[in-house]
Amino acid sequence: MIGAKHKLFIKKLNTLLVVTLLGIVSFGCGKQKEPPEGSIKVYYVNSEETGIISDDYVLNAGMEDADAAIAELMEVLRTMPDRLQYEAPISDSNELISYTLKDKLLTLNFGAGYMELGRTIEILDRAAIVRTFTQLDSVDYVSFQIDGAPLTDHYGNIVGNMSADTFINNVGNEINTYEKVQLKLYFATKEGNRLSPVYRSVVYNSNISMERLAVEQIINGPNTDIVFPSISKDTKIKSVNVKDGVCYIDFDNGFLSPVDNVTAEAAIYSIVNTVTELPAVNKVAFSVNGEDSFTFMDFLISGQYERNLDIVD
Known part of the structure; x- marks a missing residue:
């Protein structure tokens, strides 16, 4: 017969094995999924309109064809998700009329409705757009225009050319701070x-x-x-x-x-x-x-x- 102390030892050993296995499973499930090969991050505004979030996206056009890649990303940034877990940064409220690409500067020309955006959502939309497009090898900077005139901030200053770094306030503090x-x-x-x-x-x-x-x-x-x-x-x-x-x-x-x-x-x-x-x-x-x-x-x-x-x- 197995003694009481022996039974208690076996019970503790089994418990330890279960806990160890659970830890291994949890560790395995906790691994982040690797982004698809050749993908870039497309940025959107979160549903609370307090920050920006990203999603991995594989360009069908590839990175080499600049015009095709830009046109494809514009359509992606216009698309609202079915479950409304985030908001598209380009919409009817800030309609994109045209764009030009010259010397790695992408100039986006929006309609007058852009000026009706709230101050916070305007910054977030702009951050999402700039951080998406500047991942292309053909784009170093993005400039915004409203009906052909340069975009100005709340104080009347011209915003000018923007890069991804424009939307980092301090080291470690992203735009969604x-x-x-x-x-x-x-x-x-x-x-x-x-x-x-x-x-x-x-x-x-x-x-x-x-x-x-x-x-x-x-x-x-x-x-x-x-x-x-x-x-x-x-x-x-x-x-x-x-x-x-x-x-x-x-x-x-x-x-x-x-x-x-x-x-x-x-x-x-x-x-x-x-x-x-x-x-x-x-x-x-x-x-x-x-x-x-x-x-x-x-x-x-x-x-x-x-x-x-x-x-x-």
């Missing part, structure tokens, strides 16, 4: 002489400072009819810097354009109160085209401004 934050924004009341706070959730590129993001949201205006824009939408930010608790904001001349019946005090403090909600900022200093003393609606603006809650409803 996006975060979500809730901001407390101050906009003008209907009378234009007071402010009212609203909360807004924003998905933003983590490479953008929170101070700049907050000012951009004020420029974009409210997305509700209970408050009203406080500064001109034509305003462009030239720079935003924070030092020793002071946020220095430099605007272009668009900032000087008044908005309907909004007073100078309401306009200024819509920005001051919004930015000082952020933990690193206690005061705000303004400048226009580098001039830190200027006239705004017959008021002289200079120095540093602290939060003013007396103007808030």
